[in-house]
Amino acid sequence: MILLDIITKSIWAGIAAIGFAILFNVPRRTIFAIWGMGAIGGLIKFSAIHFELGIVFGSFLGATIIGIISIQMAHLRKSPPLVFSIPSVIPMVPGFFAYKMMLGLIALTAIENTDAYLQTLIETVNNGAKMMFILISLGTGVAIPMLLSRKESIKKSKFNKGKKVVV
Amino acid sequence: MKILKEDAQSVGNILLEIGALLMSSGASTNRTRLTMERTAKGLGYGIELLITQRALMLTIIEKDQQHFFSRLKRISPHGVNFRIVSGISHLSWNVMEQNWTVTQISEELQRLKTLPHYPRLVVLGTVGLAGSAFCNIFGGGSIEMVVAFIATVAGLFVRQEAIKKKFNPYLCVFFASLAASLIAGLAEHYHIGLQPDKAFATSVLFLVPGVPLINSVTDLMDGNIQNGIVRAMNGLMIAFSIAMGLFAVKMILNF
Known part of the structure; x- marks a missing residue:
């Protein structure tokens, strides 16, 4: 039952990725790949949360896998990796925490009661910290394959060895 | 040579x-x-x-x-x-x-x-689906998903029109956030669906500044610290505009 729930959520995460892909006007040949990558990223993130690895580490794992697949896809579908990786990780961007933090900051300007103030402050800092660390983990996760291969372009990386490149 | x-x-x-x-x-x-x-x-x-x-x-x-x-x-x-x-x-x-x-x-x-963009209806439809997908991910039921779809489509439409009229970009985001959360907020106000707060929380997620924020981290990692900070600030300004839209709707509905 939990497995089914995770899989359904992942498929919807893929659909969210497609929404952003269309908004960013990606080439048509990349859309199906973006759906799959968004779903795989979601699957990893939701499983990680289910196994209590935490949302930050879960996002990091998901983004890393997306980063690795995006390099393979860049060869198969002839587009730079960021065209695949950015729409696929955007469903994981902590928009929810970002605006919770913003709402908290706005609320802090109006609260007089000390206890309520402290409570809101704690929640705001918590949401802000989560947002920052999830963002950093997404950005580094996507960049990891390039950081590890230490090449300037994927066309020179060893993922590419033995593959015929037609541009 | x-x-x-x-x-x-x-x-x-x-x-x-x-x-x-x-x-x-x-x-x-x-x-x-x-x-x-x-x-x-x-x-x-x-x-x-x-x-x-x-x-x-x-x-x-x-x-x-x-x-x-x-x-x-x-x-x-x-x-x-x-x-x-x-x-x-x-x-x-x-x-x-x-x-x-x-x-x-x-x-x-x-x-x-001169390469074409996707047709406007396709963009509105898929982004609307993305909105209901977010609602599903955060645990909303089917009625909330429909509310999130309508709110997202309305919000994106308002944003496109505001961009056409050449408003300030942050103001465009504010208008879109206002329109989307107003629809979801009205649904919450009249108790449509079981968990209307989920639709309210996810109706504005299509505005999330994903590209500026991810590019900001990428730039910071590459050592382009200045550009990274500028992009992060831009992303935070967009997040702030979204929050202002939500805040305005909360004020209107609690009035």
């Missing part, structure tokens, strides 16, 4: 155009720099670059070290367009491997600029 077929001035202008297009279409600073350097190398020139969020500065030095060409170009923000990023990536490799000329490059740039 390659024989220089083009003069430094036309090469400089075409390189600046490529860089400005890349930066405004959502490429990271490092990608912009690499693409421009690769293209310049393909044409037989070495370049020095300064890339900021709103302007590019380029100096071309000819191999004899006698002549150089310098120019600034303003970058006008257009909104993310990955078709252009993808097209320019192909273009730079063509220059490198098939020795394209400046004329060929400028023809290809013209073609890329």
Whole structure:
């Protein structure tokens, strides 16, 4: 039952990725790949949360896998990796925490009661910290394959060895 | 050493155009720099670059070290367009491997600029589906998903119209956030669905500044600290505009 729930959520995460892909006007040949990558990223993130690895580490794992697949896809579908990786990780961007933090900051300007103030402050800092660390983990996760291969372009990386490149 | 077929001035202008297009279409600073350097190398020139969020500065030095060409170009923000990023990536490799000329490059740039966007209805529909997908992920039921769909479509429509009327970009986001959360908030107000707060929370997620924030981290990792901070600030301003829209709706509905 939990497995089914995770899989359904992942498929919807893929659909969210497609929404952003269309908004960013990606080439048509990349859309199906973006759906799959968004779903795989979601699957990893939701499983990680289910196994209590935490949302930050879960996002990091998901983004890393997306980063690795995006390099393979860049060869198969002839587009730079960021065209695949950015729409696929955007469903994981902590928009929810970002605006919770913003709402908290706005609320802090109006609260007089000390206890309520402290409570809101704690929640705001918590949401802000989560947002920052999830963002950093997404950005580094996507960049990891390039950081590890230490090449300037994927066309020179060893993922590419033995593959015929037609541009 | 390659024989220089083009003069430094036309090469400089075409390189600046490529860089400005890349930066405004959502490429990271490092990608912009690499693409421009690769293209310049393909044409037989070495370049020095300064890339900021709103302007590019380029100096071309000819191999004899006698002549150089310098120019600034303003970058006008257009909104993310990955078709252009993808097209320019192909273009730079063509220059490198098939020795394209400046004329060929400028023809290809013209073609890329006129490439069509997806039809407006398709964009509205898929982004609406993305909104209901977010609602599902955060645990909303089918009624909330329909509410999130309608709210997202309305919000995106308002944003597109506001962009057409050339409002300030943050104001466009504010209007969109206001429209989307007003619809979801009304559904919450009249108790439509089991967990109407989920639809309210997810109706504005399509506005999330994903590209500025992810590019910001990428830039920071690459050592382009200044651009990274500028992008992060831009992302936070967008998040703030979204929050202001939500806040306004909460004020209206609690009144």
